[in-house]
Amino acid sequence: MSQPVLGILTLYLNDNKALEERPVYEKMIAAGKRLGMQVFVFTPQDVDDGNGRIHALFFKPETGSWSRKWVRFPHVIYDRCRIQRSHRFQQLLAFRKRYSHLIFLNRPLRNKWTVYKTLSKVSSFRGHLPVTRLYQSPEDVTSLLRKFSTVYVKPINGTGGRGILRIDRKTDGSFLLQGRNHSRGIVSPKVVSGQNLHGAIRSWDMHGDRYIAQQGLNIKLPNGRVHDYRMLVQKNGSGAWEVTGCAGRIGPAGSITSNLHGGGQAASMNALLKQWVGGDSAIAQIKSTAETFGVNVARHLESTYSSLCELALDLAIDRSGKIWLLEVNPKPSREVFSKVGERDVYRKAIVRPIEYGLWVYQQRRSSLSHKSSLSAEHKTAGGQTLGTEHRAADAEHRYYSDADPYGILY
Template sequence: MPRKIATVRSPADDCAEEHDVIRVSPAVLRSWRLTAGSVICMRFGSAACEVKVQPLSVKRLPAAEEELHLQGRLCGELGLRGGLRLSLLYLAHAKSLYLGPLVGVLISRLYSSSAEMPFGSMTAFCQELVKTCEAAGVCIFFFSPEQMGSLPDVGGMYYDGEWRKRSFPVPHVIYNRLTSRKDEKRPDVRNFLKTVHLLYDTQIFNDKYLDKNDVFQALRNDPALQDYLPETYPFTTYQLLKTMSHRYPVLFLKPAAGSLGKGIFRLFRAADDHCQIRYTAISSTVTLHFQTLSHAYAYIAAKVRIQPYQIQQGLDLLTIGGRPVDFRALVQRDGEGKWVLSSLLARIAAEEHFVSNIARGGTMCGVQEALEQSRFHAMKHVIHTKLRKAALGIAHTLGSHVPGIFGELGIDLAVDTSGSAKLLEVNSKPSREEFTRPHPEQAARPSITRLVDYAIYLAKFAQ
């Protein structure tokens, strides 16, 4: 039966109402094929109780949208609040009314000293999610690892014009926006996510960072994607470095668990075995010179010993004004669980930088605008199509072959000097700072709407 959206009401004159009574319009009661006084189970996340369903009196029938009336004490027991817009999904075979979906967003830090910006730079993104969820009949709250609480209660924050704290039931869906691998590996975080999935069937998406080596291993097994993949391996030995440097004059060494362009080395080996290594420091690019490849390896080995690295063929990339250009695709699952392309933007590296990350001073513009300034201006539509096809193909394969549920992927692509699309890396926690935010009065971005639609789909409310 299709879900309906209703506003939760707890009128003051309902104080005399029986504690376990809920009221909906007679039309809704008929659509559920229930009679007055029917006893059903009402569920909101992990919270549940038996209630009697009664029709709203004629004088209280809502003029437009449906309403769900219940006593204030029952609201509190279930973790509901007056004014909340929720979807109502009644399943006759289970005699159960599901309210929700309830979505929790797990965020790394709560800035308790800031009432207006409790999640720092992520706060605007959170408010945009709230606005979109309200329109869709979804209840959303935000919580950090410190607020996970004692199950079945989860501490969190919600927004209704200002940020407030309260306890919630275990949600139907958790969107993992932890932006720290250290937080993600915390035993209490891993135990919490495992427990809510096993005990309450909570669906968790983007539950982990992707490892670059695992990504390329999965993609290598798909014959349709081979043309997009530069030669790439886990970086293990000097012999591998020597072999790769004989094939390609430029190599990139990247942390397998890195992000934001941190820890990347660019190695150039000349014909006489002299080597140059470049890497990005806090505000500049450092250049070092070595007499031989073995000397360069000794320097790199000391740097990469503490974490796994990846070695990748250096590509002869498209440039604009001598600055490398790459492309960030945001690919998401929609309300049917299918991959769609939500955004595709060009990123131009800052002067004297070889990485284009916005965090490293890169700038963004539209794909067509960037290609118009390049040697491929006459092929801009063809190349745009190649990039779109590559992003969707890569997302589809990773979604099918990498364990876990992923609702969105940031896919970094490049175009080489032959006009071919190439994969650089994939990020399961794409930055929300890289995409233009709408004016407060404008409709939500498609990328936000798709996040909410996918959460509804995972919660099984898309009926």
């Protein structure tokens, strides 16, 4: 029997075909080898539609070298493509549409606003969601500022802390505006009066994206730096959701975001919680609540949208130990765990998508052999394996008709 094959679907970073997460893919390919699964990397640009083949990238762990080979489509696809404004992203949309019958471990998740609306329908989640509204005019921000002393204004399709504005109401009635532009640079802070606030919000460069306004949490450590947590929830080798790990991130001085790519530092969750909320039993309680919440959110989002294999939750924990969900990331990086020195968690984070891919492949095999033994009993025409496979995949994903899979609209 041929080896199961997993394709990592990604996008080139530029026209020179550079790959963003090459070291991560190398580790995944090596893990696949150990587990008996062939893993290659490809982008929509490498697909030869006419001949049904892919000019895929292979990595040899023994020699540390990459090479290309023409191959057939993989049994399962693991999508690592992050939303971006480029022609490459348009090619991805076309690929996903054309090949929607293939087996994808993960389908696109929606934007921040849609995810918020979906989660806020579940009563047990509501207490963990900061008050959030879709930004339509500066009044959406100022009305929140009457209730909360801090408000975050964020692009619904943003990543990595880009384009985020934070507004603090000061005791003298003025407002402090701080933020990061769309290239992630720190924007010089400015103080405006109540009268000038609407104008200042209007002049924030929204880059043509839609925004949300959100209750700001007070997550400034005594040294003035903001902090939060990154929780990775993944499907394991038995197809069940599990928390792989959770680590803290501390933003650089003068930053309103903690993202590692914006200069944030990784920190152990335990160490942060010790200085932030104290007592061991409180910490144990917080961690267990956060884990249950994380798994429930993943389950719920998967059942609402469609296949998912991993998610990262950005969590804020306030001084009273309450857990708040800032954002759900469908294409999480795992580097926070290596940066904080949690090698075992990092290894698990790399291997799990492969183990899960193998499990999905085996499930599909056994359901296909079950189906083919049934059809043999009914003396139907033999049919080629590939055709049967495609029909089964088609049936499974027929419910997935989505005019806006990446949530570019809302």
